[in-house]
Amino acid sequence: MKRRDFITLIGSAAVAWPRTARAQQPAMPTVGYLGSASADVWAGRLQSFRRGLSEAGFDEGRNVTIEYRWAEDHYDRLPAMAADLVGRGVNVLVTPGSLPAALVAKAATTTIPIVFETGADPVRAGLVPSLNRPGGNITGITALSFQLGPKRLELMHEVVPSATLIAALVNPSAPGTAEPQTRDLEAAARTLGIELHFLHASSDHDLDAAFASLLQLRAGGLVIVPDVFTNSVSEQIAALALRHKVPAIFQTNSFATAGGLMSYGGDITETHHLAGIYTGRILKGEKPADLPVVQGTKVTLIVNIKTAKALGLSVPLPLLGRADEVIE
DSSP: OOOOHHHHHHHHHHHHHHHHHHTSSOOEEEEEESSSTTTTTTEEEEEEEEHHHHHHTEEEEEEEEEEEEEOTTOGGGGHHHHHHHTTTOSSEEOOOOOOOHHHHHHHHHHHHEEEEESSSOOOTSSSOOSSSSOOEEEEEOOOGGGGGGGHHHHHHHSSSTTEEEEEEEEEETTTHHHHHHHHHHHHHHEEEEETEEEEEEHHHHHHHHHHHHHHTTOOOOEEEESHHHHHHTTTHHHHHHHTTTOOOOEEEEOOOOTTTEEEEEHHHHHHHHHHHHHHHHHHHTOOOSSSOEOOOOOOOEEEEEEHHHHHHHOHHHHHHHHHHHEOO
């Protein structure tokens, strides 16, 4: 080879090598975010998830991509959305705030890591065999939500002790969430010695009919059973309860601030934040089987005294003393 040709070859290689190195850089990891509600409804939760992800070292658009899928409260859309995310080969599949989405994701893949965030008991729901040893490709966060239904009924009974009948609003089409919660509420009602009547609502259109039935029953109070749908319309339910002068209790803080009488439940912001951290840890190489399911620990009781006055109720002082926040 002539010296001139050799120098030309070396020079060409020097130019080519950086291009090849850039081409071989690993692709940015992708998180599949399978949401049962909508981006607008879960804006606050999504912000908390991103914060947790950032604390784990990943910022959306900088070193991680997030593929969002929103079912808009239509659970039947979840299987196709999960299959699409699995087909795209996402690195982690996240199912925030929804047992139905978590169950669908588990059925869709046994290899892609899954991080769930749910108010349900993940062992009872069949997501994992154990909280400490989830095994397989799935782990996540459980909020103190569904299991607090009996306590919410007890709090309502404490505010209206003379009521012999209390209603519970439930979404019967919520897979895996309606039946266990209604069963727990029925057991609590028997213990308290009160009659419990269930009202059904699966869409906005059903709410007016449910409240019409509530008034006919002359129920002394209303307990809302949490699921993706009731979470998404909690402020609407609070407004209806106030308009119809019905004492009501739900899990989310926003329910009480919107005019509902009381809210009692786990901190959803906390659990979404923890889900973001777990997602980041898995992106760094940790395995779901080695990450125990985390249980949220923060429970908040909020009482809206302004609403109590509008309803003509006197909230017992011991209950007010236990409240984390009193809205006046």
